[in-house]
Amino acid sequence: MSFRDLRNFTEMMRALGYHRLISMENFRTPNFPLVAEILVWLVKRYEPHTDIPTDVDMEQDRVFFIKAVAQFMATKAHIKLNTKKLYQADGYSVKELLKITTVLYNAMKTKGRDASEDTEEDTNKFKFDLGSKIADLKTARQLASEITSKGATVFDLLGKEVDLREMRTAAIARPLEINETEKALRAGIKGIMEQVQKTKELLNNVASDEANLEAKIEKKKLELERSKKRLQTLQSVRPAFMDEYEKMEEELQRHYEIYVEKFRNLCYLEQQLDDLHRMEQERFEVREERAALHSTTTCIYIAPITQGNVPERKDDYSDTEIPDDEGSDSDLEDRRPLKPRLSREPPIQGMTIFPPNLAL
Numbered sequence: 001m002s003f004r005d006l007r008n009f010t011e012m013m014r015a016l017g018y019h020r021l022i023s024m025e026n027f028r029t030p031n032f033p034l035v036a037e038i039l040v041w042l043v044k045r046y047e048p049h050t051d052i053p054t055d056v057d058m059e060q061d062r063v064f065f066i067k068a069v070a071q072f073m074a075t076k077a078h079i080k081l082n083t084k085k086l087y088q089a090d091g092y093s094v095k096e097l098l099k100i101t102t103v104l105y106n107a108m109k110t111k112g113r114d115a116s117e118d119t120e121e122d123t124n125k126f127k128f129d130l131g132s133k134i135a136d137l138k139t140a141r142q143l144a145s146e147i148t149s150k151g152a153t154v155f156d157l158l159g160k161e162v163d164l165r166e167m168r169t170a171a172i173a174r175p176l177e178i179n180e181t182e183k184a185l186r187a188g189i190k191g192i193m194e195q196v197q198k199t200k201e202l203l204n205n206v207a208s209d210e211a212n213l214e215a216k217i218e219k220k221k222l223e224l225e226r227s228k229k230r231l232q233t234l235q236s237v238r239p240a241f242m243d244e245y246e247k248m249e250e251e252l253q254r255h256y257e258i259y260v261e262k263f264r265n266l267c268y269l270e271q272q273l274d275d276l277h278r279m280e281q282e283r284f285e286v287r288e289e290r291a292a293l294h295s296t297t298t299c300i301y302i303a304p305i306t307q308g309n310v311p312e313r314k315d316d317y318s319d320t321e322i323p324d325d326e327g328s329d330s331d332l333e334d335r336r337p338l339k340p341r342l343s344r345e346p347p348i349q350g351m352t353i354f355p356p357n358l359a360l
Helices: 003-016 032-046 059-076 083-088 091-125 131-159 161-173 178-236 242-307 329-335
Strands: none
Touching: 003 091, 032 059, 032 083, 032 091, 059 083, 083 091, 131 161
């Protein structure tokens, strides 16, 4: 027994319309008369015309009453009740009573929901939705235009009724020739028979085509199976040239590594050669600039001497002759040996790199 079960039971009984107010304190102690009254009311609520004995004064009467109620609920409502707990008539019997009240309460809620849905449907029937009538309005306009055109056509045809009546009367008055009728019927029958014959031929052709297609399908299936078997055989057998192919592949890999190494060395040497040419070009340009500067300076000092106007020097060393050097600074710099240019890149394995000033 739990407080929630007691609360749910009392609320459901109140919702179902039980005439007596049930308190939670009623099931603290065994109260068989109250349980019997509730069971009789629930059974009558489920089946009003049920005859259940209500005499519960004696012990045998109570046992018979509990068995009758349990049997009725098992056969009619498919609800299995524990007769022992019902006979205790205390808080444990509330769980058994709750099984019956739950079924009745759910049925009442379902009925109320259906009634509310029916009311909403009835209300919606009288609502006018203008958006859903726009398509009907377009259809009505189209039908109105068609009615107008059809009416004009009928009016024109009725205007020709005078001439058509005479022609119709003449056709009806003309005697019917049996030979022509038979000829027309025979022609129609012949045409229908030809159509039937063509249809039969098409059906026969369909059957033959179906047989041919099935034969082709079987043939293709056999070819597919043979191809699969051949593929499996080829996959399982190692080719005779596979060993030679693997050896050649290894040799090709080795040659490729040698080629890559030589190509890398060649690129490095080409870079060194380009650096050497660039250094020689820079050295040549510097030498040319110095030669041009020296020739310009010489011309500046030689020009006054050739004209006889030698400027006098005011310093104390004017009378002292300065001996000419055997070579100018530029010549000395040209005679100096060049320093070898060291590359920052590491030397390549298996190859000796010479300095730029030495012959390769």
